[in-house]
Amino acid sequence: MDVATKPDSVGVVRTLSYEIEQERLPFRLALGGEIKNVTIAYETYGKLSAARDNVILIVHALSGDAHVAGYHTAHDKRPGWWDFVVGPKKAIDTDRYFVVCSNILGGCSGSTGPSSLNPDTGKPYGILFPMITVKDMVFAQRLLLEHLGVERVLSVIGGSMGGMQALLWGIYFHDFVQSIVPCATTGRLSPQNIAFDEVGRFAIMADPNWRGGDYYSHKPPARGLATARMIGHITYLSKASMLEKFGRQPSIQMGKSWFEPSFSVEDYLHHQGTTFVERFDANSYLYITKAMDIFDFFKEWEEAPQHDWSKGPKVLIPAFSSDWLFPPEDSKALVKAFKRRGADISFIEVSSDYGHDAFLLEKSQLSPIIRDFLRYVQEED
Amino acid sequence: MDVATKPDSVGVVRTLSYEIEQERLPFRLALGGEIKNVTIAYETYGKLSAARDNVILIVHALSGDAHVAGYHTAHDKRPGWWDFVVGPKKAIDTDRYFVVCSNILGGCSGSTGPSSLNPDTGKPYGILFPMITVKDMVFAQRLLLEHLGVERVLSVIGGSMGGMQALLWGIYFHDFVQSIVPCATTGRLSPQNIAFDEVGRFAIMADPNWRGGDYYSHKPPARGLATARMIGHITYLSKASMLEKFGRQPSIQMGKSWFEPSFSVEDYLHHQGTTFVERFDANSYLYITKAMDIFDFFKEWEEAPQHDWSKGPKVLIPAFSSDWLFPPEDSKALVKAFKRRGADISFIEVSSDYGHDAFLLEKSQLSPIIRDFLRYVQEED
Numbered sequence: 001m002d003v004a005t006k007p008d009s010v011g012v013v014r015t016l017s018y019e020i021e022q023e024r025l026p027f028r029l030a031l032g033g034e035i036k037n038v039t040i041a042y043e044t045y046g047k048l049s050a051a052r053d054n055v056i057l058i059v060h061a062l063s064g065d066a067h068v069a070g071y072h073t074a075h076d077k078r079p080g081w082w083d084f085v086v087g088p089k090k091a092i093d094t095d096r097y098f099v100v101c102s103n104i105l106g107g108c109s110g111s112t113g114p115s116s117l118n119p120d121t122g123k124p125y126g127i128l129f130p131m132i133t134v135k136d137m138v139f140a141q142r143l144l145l146e147h148l149g150v151e152r153v154l155s156v157i158g159g160s161m162g163g164m165q166a167l168l169w170g171i172y173f174h175d176f177v178q179s180i181v182p183c184a185t186t187g188r189l190s191p192q193n194i195a196f197d198e199v200g201r202f203a204i205m206a207d208p209n210w211r212g213g214d215y216y217s218h219k220p221p222a223r224g225l226a227t228a229r230m231i232g233h234i235t236y237l238s239k240a241s242m243l244e245k246f247g248r249q250p251s252i253q254m255g256k257s258w259f260e261p262s263f264s265v266e267d268y269l270h271h272q273g274t275t276f277v278e279r280f281d282a283n284s285y286l287y288i289t290k291a292m293d294i295f296d297f298f299k300e301w302e303e304a305p306q307h308d309w310s311k312g313p314k315v316l317i318p319a320f321s322s323d324w325l326f327p328p329e330d331s332k333a334l335v336k337a338f339k340r341r342g343a344d345i346s347f348i349e350v351s352s353d354y355g356h357d358a359f360l361l362e363k364s365q366l367s368p369i370i371r372d373f374l375r376y377v378q379e380e381d
Numbered sequence: 382m383d384v385a386t387k388p389d390s391v392g393v394v395r396t397l398s399y400e401i402e403q404e405r406l407p408f409r410l411a412l413g414g415e416i417k418n419v420t421i422a423y424e425t426y427g428k429l430s431a432a433r434d435n436v437i438l439i440v441h442a443l444s445g446d447a448h449v450a451g452y453h454t455a456h457d458k459r460p461g462w463w464d465f466v467v468g469p470k471k472a473i474d475t476d477r478y479f480v481v482c483s484n485i486l487g488g489c490s491g492s493t494g495p496s497s498l499n500p501d502t503g504k505p506y507g508i509l510f511p512m513i514t515v516k517d518m519v520f521a522q523r524l525l526l527e528h529l530g531v532e533r534v535l536s537v538i539g540g541s542m543g544g545m546q547a548l549l550w551g552i553y554f555h556d557f558v559q560s561i562v563p564c565a566t567t568g569r570l571s572p573q574n575i576a577f578d579e580v581g582r583f584a585i586m587a588d589p590n591w592r593g594g595d596y597y598s599h600k601p602p603a604r605g606l607a608t609a610r611m612i613g614h615i616t617y618l619s620k621a622s623m624l625e626k627f628g629r630q631p632s633i634q635m636g637k638s639w640f641e642p643s644f645s646v647e648d649y650l651h652h653q654g655t656t657f658v659e660r661f662d663a664n665s666y667l668y669i670t671k672a673m674d675i676f677d678f679f680k681e682w683e684e685a686p687q688h689d690w691s692k693g694p695k696v697l698i699p700a701f702s703s704d705w706l707f708p709p710e711d712s713k714a715l716v717k718a719f720k721r722r723g724a725d726i727s728f729i730e731v732s733s734d735y736g737h738d739a740f741l742l743e744k745s746q747l748s749p750i751i752r753d754f755l756r757y758v759q760e761e762d
Binding site: 127131188189190191192194195196198199201202203205206207208213223224226227230231233234237239242243245246247248258259261262263264265266269270273286287290293294296 | 629644
C-alpha cells in the first residue's frame with residue numbers, strides 16, 4: 001500500500017535537523033553544564049498560518065522521537081508514534097494546525113545526546129555528556145520554534161515525560177503558550193517510580209558491554225538495555241490489560257527449555273526488549289530516566305517567575321484510570337495546584353484498562369477530548 | 382547481648398540435615414525428572430508431645446530458609462526470619478508446639494538444589510538440575526516429617542510461596558494436616574507476576590558470569606542476581622510504604638555522580654541487591670521463580686484425589702490490604718474455591734501499608750490471628 005493514498009495521513013514525511021545558531025551557543029544547562037553544539041531533530045506537519053496562530057507543539061515521552069505522524073517511506077509499515085491523533089481531520093487536524101515535534105535534547109533519534117560527537121574529544125560523549133533536565137529539553141524546543149518563525153503556540157501537548165515538558169512550558173514560557181495538555185503524567189516521580197528507573201539503570205551499567213558508557217566503538221550493552229526496557233513495559237501495562245492480553249497462555253517457545261519463556265507474556269517482554277536495543281541508546285536511557293527522576297514541577301513552579309494564571313494558558317489534564325505508573329491521583333495533585341493559582345483547568349479521568357500506555361492507545365476516547373479542547377482554546381482566544 | 386537470656390526466644394538453634402534414605406530414592410519429581418540423593422536442611426523448636434499431636438510445619442517463601450526463629454550463635458545479631466511469631470509464649474508458642482521448618486528442595490541453604498553436587502558429574506548441577514515444582518517441595522517435606530516421627534500436623538503455615546506449599550499440603554496430604562494457613566499468597570501467578578519473575582531471570586542469564594549456569598568454580602552472576610532481587614523488592618513493598626519510608630529523600634551518596642544513586646530508595650535497593658548475592662544462589666533463584674510461575678493450585682486441585690473438606694483440614698487465609706504482588710483478591714479467589722468445597726474457611730484482610738512484606742512485618746496484627754486460629758484448631762480437635 002502506498003501511504004500517500006491514505007486520506008487521513010500526513011503521508012510521507014521527513015525528519016529535519018536544526019543546528020542551534022553559533023550566537024546562541026554554548027547551550028547552558030539548568031544544572032550548570034553546557035553543550036557546545038546542539039542539533040535538534042524535528043518534524044512538522046501542516047502549514048503555519050499567515051497570522052502564525054495555529055501552532056501545536058507535541059512533546060514526546062522517554063522513548064519517543066520527532067516522528068509523530070505519517071510515514072518515512074511510501075511503503076513504511078508503521079506510522080509515527082501518535083498517528084491516530086495527528087493528521088488531516090484528526091483531533092490534531094493538520095489541515096488546521098501547524099504541528100511541530102522535536103526529539104528531546106539528550107535523546108538518540110537525531111538530537112544531540114550522549115551518543116553525539118563530543119567536540120572536545122572527537123568521540124561520542126558517553127557519560128561525559130552533561131546531565132540534562134526536562135527544563136533543558138523545553139528550552140531547546142523554544143529555540144527551535146523561534147527558528148521556525150513561531151511567535152505563539154496554541155497548545156503544547158504530550159504524554160508521560162511529554163506531559164512534564166508541557167508543564168514546564170506553562171511556567172517558563174507562560175505568555176508564549178495559549179494552552180498545555182500534560183497527559184498521563186505527574187508533577188514528580190514517586191519513590192516506586194524512581195526505584196523502577198534505578199533497576200533499569202543498574203542493569204545497563206551492570207552489563208560489561210556498557211564499559212563505563214564508552215561503548216560506541218564496541219558492542220552496545222544490549223542485554224542491560226533490554227532488561228531496563230522489559231521492566232519499563234511492565235509498568236506501562238496494567239495488571240488487567242496483561243491478564244486480558246496474555247493470561248497464562250503458554251509461550252510459543254514452550255517446551256524447549258525451562259530457561260526460555262514459558263508464558264506468552266514472557267515472549268512479549270523479550271520482543272519489547274530485543275527490538276528496543278535496535279533503536280535506542282543505552283546512555284540516553286540513563287540520562288533521560290535520571291532527568292525524569294529529578295524532575296519536580298512543584299519545586300520548579302515555586303522557584304520560577306510567577307504569573308497570573310487566570311489569564312492563561314488554559315490547561316487540560318487527561319489521566320487514565322488504570323495507569324499505575326503515573327496514576328490519576330498524581331494528575332489530581334496537579335489539578336489542585338493549578339486551581340489554587342486560578343488557572344482555567346480541565347481534568348478528565350479516562351476509563352481505560354490499558355494502564356500508562358493508554359495515552360498511546362485510547363484512540364476513540366482521547367481524540368474527541370483533544371479535539372474539543374483545541375477548539376475551545378481557539379474560540380476563547 | 383547473649384541471646385540465651387531472651388525469655389521469648391527459642392535461643393541458640395542449629396540447622397540440621399536429613400538425608401533421604403536410600404530406599405526412598407531416587408526422589409521422583411512431578412515433571413518427570415528425578416534426583417539421586419536428597420538432603421533436606423531443617424530446624425525444629427519445642428518438643429514433640431507424647432501424643433505427637435502438637436506439630437506445626439512452617440514453610441518458607443522464595444528467599445527463606447529453615448532458620449525461622451532464634452539465633453545461630455550467642456551473639457548473633459539477627460534472629461530467624463519469622464522470629465516474631467515463633468518462640469516461648471509467642472503466637473506459635475514453642476512451649477506448646479513442636480515447630481519444624483525445612484529449606485525447600487531446589488533451595489541453596491542446606492537442601493539439595495542446583496548448587497549441590499551432581500553425583501553423575503562430581504560437579505554442581507547447575508542447569509542440569511531437574512525442574513522442580515512446589516509439589517516436589519511439599520513431598521520432600523513429607524518425608525522429613527516421617528523421619529521425625531510425625532504422624533499428624535496441627536497446621537502448615539507459610540506466607541507467599543510458603544502459602545502455595547500450605548495449599549498443596551491440604552490437597553495431597555489431606556488427612557495428615559488438621560489445618561493450613563496460606564498467608565499473603567495466590568492460587569496462581571498473574572501475567573504481571575510472571576513478567577517480574579522473567580525480567581529477574583533474564584537479568585541473571587544475561588550476566589556473562591552466569592556461564593550457562595556453570596559458574597560454581599568462577600565468580601557468580603552477582604550483578605544479574607542483584608538486579609533480580611532489586612526488582613523483587615519493589616514488588617514486596619507498597620507504593621505507600623515506599624513513600625512513607627523513603628519519600629524523595631536524597632541518597633547518602635548524593636552529589637558524587639549522576640550514575641550513582643540520587644535518592645534514598647536507590648540506596649535501599651542497592652543494599653538489598655548486594656546483600657542478597659552473598660547468601661543466595663542465582664540458579665536456585667531461576668528454578669524457584671519458575672516453580673512459582675508454573676504453580677497452579679486450581680488446576681492441581683482438580684487433578685488431585687478429591688476429599689471431603691467439610692471434615693477438615695481447617696483453613697485460615699490472611700491477606701494484606703496493600704499487597705499488590707498477591708493482592709487480597711487472589712486470596713478471595715481461594716476462599717471462594719474452599720467454600721465451594723465445604724471447607725471450614727476463615728479469611729482475614731489485614732489492613733497494612735507494608736505491601737507483600739507485611740507477612741514478615743505485621744507483628745502485632747498477625748500474631749493474635751495465628752494464635753487464635755491454632756487454639757481453635759486444637760479445641761475443635
